[in-house]
Amino acid sequence: MLKIGLTGGIASGKSLVASRLQELGALLIDADLIARQVVEPGTAGLDRIVEAFGRGILDEEDRLDRPKLGSIVFHDPSQREVLNGIVHPLVREAAAAMMAGAAAGDIVVQDIPLLVETGQGSKFHLVVVVDAPDDLRVQRMVELRGMAPEDARSRMAAQATRKDRNAAADVILDNAATREELLATVDGLWEQRLVPFAENIKRGVRAVRSDGPVMASSKEHWGSQAARLAERLMAAAPEEIMAVDHIGSTSVPGLAAKDVLDLQVAVADLDTADRIAPRLAAAGFPAVPHVRQDTPKPSHPEPEGWQKRFHANADPGRPVNLHVRVAGSPGWHYALLFRDWLRAEPSAVALYESHKRELAGRYAEDRDTAAYADAKEPWFTDIAWPLMEEWANRTGWRPPSYSSSAVRKRGQ
Structure with missing residues (x-):
């Protein structure tokens, strides 16, 4: 209901x-x-x-x-x-x-x-x-x-x-x-x-999306919307979800992006991700089958570390991608590092936005974002990854740690 x-x-x-x-x-x-x-x-x-x-x-x-x-x-x-x-x-x-x-x-x-x-x-x-x-x-x-x-x-x-x-x-x-x-x-x-x-x-299906890679200027309300959704996700499985983070382009102030919120749900293991899938669906985020896993990066090449479960919002009025990842896994680590690097480095924002706009123009006639997303992958590995690693080493950045009893919401 x-x-x-x-x-x-x-x-x-x-x-x-x-x-x-x-x-x-x-x-x-x-x-x-x-x-x-x-x-x-x-x-x-x-x-x-x-x-x-x-x-x-x-x-x-x-x-x-x-x-x-x-x-x-x-x-x-x-x-x-x-x-x-x-x-x-x-x-x-x-x-x-x-x-x-x-x-x-x-x-x-x-x-x-x-x-x-x-x-x-x-x-x-x-x-x-x-x-x-x-x-x-x-x-x-x-x-x-x-x-x-x-x-x-x-x-x-x-x-x-x-x-x-x-x-x-x-x-x-x-x-x-x-x-x-x-x-x-x-x-x-x-x-x-x-x-x-x-x-x-x-x-048990996500809302239909028919727009291609249309870029929107950064919106102040993206952060508050993500925070409200994070609270609902935490309420869906409070004992199983360790954190909900706003990630991706809409989590970076000033960065142009598709008007689709990306949220990351951190869990202890993929068995937990599968166990809470019905509760996420009831909360309005059904699983989307046959979505590819994250692409391994050079410092973390093992494919199994990049597995995730993918859900999306059933609400036609607010597109959301939900990435359920194991806390501490390479994919979880990359998503948080990428966000924090962009938030801290204006030059990185300019670099990424330029790349996105070029690809959005190239695939402007598409009715979905699949080809656009595929075309971005080499940039994440070849350009972003070494710059992110250098920034993390230089600043001492570390991802959050969650104790077994900690339950946190991190919508912002």
């Missing part, structure tokens, strides 16, 4: 997006609705809230007086933490039970107002944020909900900032214009990304 985390600040339009996704066919799990259900009269949740806040937060029918409780927790962060500590675990438990009943090809959308605040982003294939300017959200709360401006701002202050929320997003839906424009954007997201993503996960 495809798991989507939907969030947005108060009065951003998140509920409208959730309703539209449900109309389109998503299984909607509404955290706000569940949060109400777990504190209904007679529930353990309500009993615990009364124990923490007193019977004064009940109305005449012994139901939770939400405005009264809200006036307490939205002005006192410590009280808000007490409430969240009671309600959030109950909501997550109920949501997990609902998700367990979903079918393999379902698109499950969890509507979670505090997704960012509670650090749940790594649980999902995608985090979708509904965004609107703060002033517009205050205006909506005043005009549509009858709130005083200061109360509206207080509610907003109790949530993550707009900057932090958007930084956690894989998809940002702009709701600063009309309702019709927002719904049209949601429809496009559903048809062009979510439906094919879910189908690819169900079939």
